[in-house]
Amino acid sequence: MAQKSLKTLAARNARTLNRTHLISLAIHLTYLLTRTFLFPRKPLPYALCSFPALGIEYWFERIGRPTHTESGEVKRAGEDLEAKGLTEWMWDVLYWTWGVVVLVVVLGDWCWWGWGVVPVYSAFAAWRTYSGVRGGMGGLMGAGGEGGGSGGGQQQQSKRQAKMEKRGGQPQQKVVR
Template identity: 50%
Template sequence: MAQKATKTLAASNTARLNQTLYLTLAIHLLWWFLRALIYRSSLSRKSITLYLLFSAPQLLIQFYFERLSRPTLNEDGAVKRAGEDLEAKGLTEYMWDVVYWSYGCITLAALVGDYAWWLWAVIPAYSGYAAYTTYTGMRGGYQDAAGVPQPGAATSKRQAKLEKRGGAQKMQYR
């Protein structure tokens, strides 16, 4: 069972990347199919330009994930490199949000028309909101909803009780 974590990460990365690839192909083919065959009158230069502009971030993020997280194998089939974790918090999580939101926008644009691309404005608006709340939280000292400053995570219940009683614990020598 050598390198079990590496093998598990490689398997989960491969499964998620394959799933994302198939979903991307299906959604983009749906857009092209509906625009080329059913809504032929609305297939214009403007429509194609909007499609290319608003689907580019999703395609670039997917290419980035492929390069960064696709496992590489040795000649004997052993995992050489598992790739980066696709379940990581922070920027990776935000990039998955962009990918999924893009899927929704592309699907809606295929079904209802070019006005659905306006939904893309939610992504920068959410980014601005997240940045503003983070800034105000840091400036205010991370207060709760009632405006009460929260103690640091390092204080335990015992330590909080001792501070409430009036100070630190006294040392006893025997």
Template identity: 50%
Template sequence: MAQKAAKTLAARNTARLNQTLTATIALHGLFWFLRGLIFRSSFTRKSALLYILFSGPQLFLNFQFERLGRPTYNADGAVKRSGEDLEAKGLTEYMWDVTYWTYGCLLAAATFGDRAWWLWSIVPIYSAYLAYTTFMGVRKGYTDAAGVPQPGAATSKRQAKMEKRGGQKVAYR
């Protein structure tokens, strides 16, 4: 039972990375199959350039996931390093969003043509929206429109009682 959390994280990361690798190979293979064999007349250098330009970030993110999240094991099979948590919030979550959105754009471009790559423009727009809302949240001190602090900044029960009684009184001697 030693290192149970590390073993659990390693198993979860391995399963998720294997699933992602399978999906990536299948979707990129489907793209090349459809564009190379079935829609051959519409496959041009421009199509190849758009493919490289818009699927490149997803392939880079998959490489990063593999590098950071793939667990390593000792010779005896014990977990040496479980890898980073691939279900973490924040940047990792955004990287998964980019990966999944690229999958959708890849399928759309394979079936509908090069104009479907315009769907990928939603990613920078979404990034700008997230940056703006984060900046405004920090600027306002994480309060709502009326200036009331959000529940994340809630006070403890003891502190709430003290404030209800009139705050902490300082006695000078």
């Protein structure tokens, strides 16, 4: 059964990479032909905005392209190109770059400013992640006395703990198995 999942992943990765390369080729070729024959466009913004996307595409090719043995068996299926996290973010950058290039072809050079959304969104996502981690560790920092807990270093009780102490009983500890 494991070989079947490898074959499925390898086929899906190969289809995804082939489709990605064809779309990228069509978009960039359209831009270059439009720039050459119809409207003069600035080459520097194109280079600055397209090279990260082309680098991402190259990276996907390196990690995702399946390799086969001489007999046709899957030797390595490649990494999952539908993975969450960084891979998903890289796809977003690639799609956004394609959209900006198409807008530049249709509307003009001022659309290169649309690519500035990528670093702004990245900074926002990094801040949100940092804030979530910091918020999640708030209780740990307060318990150690280092994180600026309130009440002169005492731990703050939950409502349940306060009720149990008020009744005179100790709350039972949960056993983690």
